[in-house]
Amino acid sequence: xxxxxxxxxxxxxxxxxxxxxxxxxxxxxxxxxxxxxxxxxxxxxxxxxxxxxxxxxxxxxxxxxxxxxxxxxxxxxx
Numbered sequence: 001x002x003x004x005x006x007x008x009x010x011x012x013x014x015x016x017x018x019x020x021x022x023x024x025x026x027x028x029x030x031x032x033x034x035x036x037x038x039x040x041x042x043x044x045x046x047x048x049x050x051x052x053x054x055x056x057x058x059x060x061x062x063x064x065x066x067x068x069x070x071x072x073x074x075x076x077x078x
Contacts, residue, residue, distance in 0.1 A: 008056040009074045013044040017069040
């Protein structure tokens with residue numbers, strides 16, 4: 001069984017929003033990847049961006065700068 005680790009998880013209303021986050025992070029060189037939304041939280045599209053917790057501040061800045069449509073940003077163990 002895989003060891004659970006804390007992650008910064010960003011949820012979206014739509015799949016288009018999740019894909020825009022993926023594209024923006026790749027362009028900016030920020031870490032993370034798209035994963036299914038964990039059961040502990042909910043999201044409209046069922047996909048979320050998961051990244052190391054130390055990247056949270058940079059991700060929040062990117063969301064504001066690029067006007068990305070997010071539902072929430074969470075710190076959870078997955």
